[in-house]
Amino acid sequence: MKCDTCKNRKYHPGGSFYAVAEGGDDPYNYEYCNKGHWCGVPDEPQCEEAVGMEDQFINCSDYREI
Numbered sequence: 001m002k003c004d005t006c007k008n009r010k011y012h013p014g015g016s017f018y019a020v021a022e023g024g025d026d027p028y029n030y031e032y033c034n035k036g037h038w039c040g041v042p043d044e045p046q047c048e049e050a051v052g053m054e055d056q057f058i059n060c061s062d063y064r065e066i
Contacts, residue, residue, distance in 0.1 A: 001055050001057065002055055002057050002058050002060060002063060003033060003037075003038070003057055003060075003063075005065055005066050006033075006060075006062075006063050006064055006065065006066065007034075007064040007065070007066055008033050008034040008035045008037075008062055008063070008064060009031065009032075009033060009034070010031065010032050010033070010034050011029065011030070011031045012029070012030045012031075013029055014027045014028045014029050014030070015027055035062045037057060037060070037062070038057075
């Protein structure tokens with residue numbers, strides 16, 4: 001996925017200050033797009049229109065190489 005090499009991809013390890021869900025410590029790693037394009041696992045974007053698409057962000061205008 002193109003997002004794998006994008007500066008907008010962010011990661012927080014489980015239990016960190018930033019990996020919080022519902023006001024408590026989240027024990028899971030958390031990856032997300034700083035531009036709000038997806039959250040969770042980068043290879044499984046949480047967008048219904050992405051189902052079956054190999055890389056829905058291949059032409060992303062917000063892409064910035066690491």
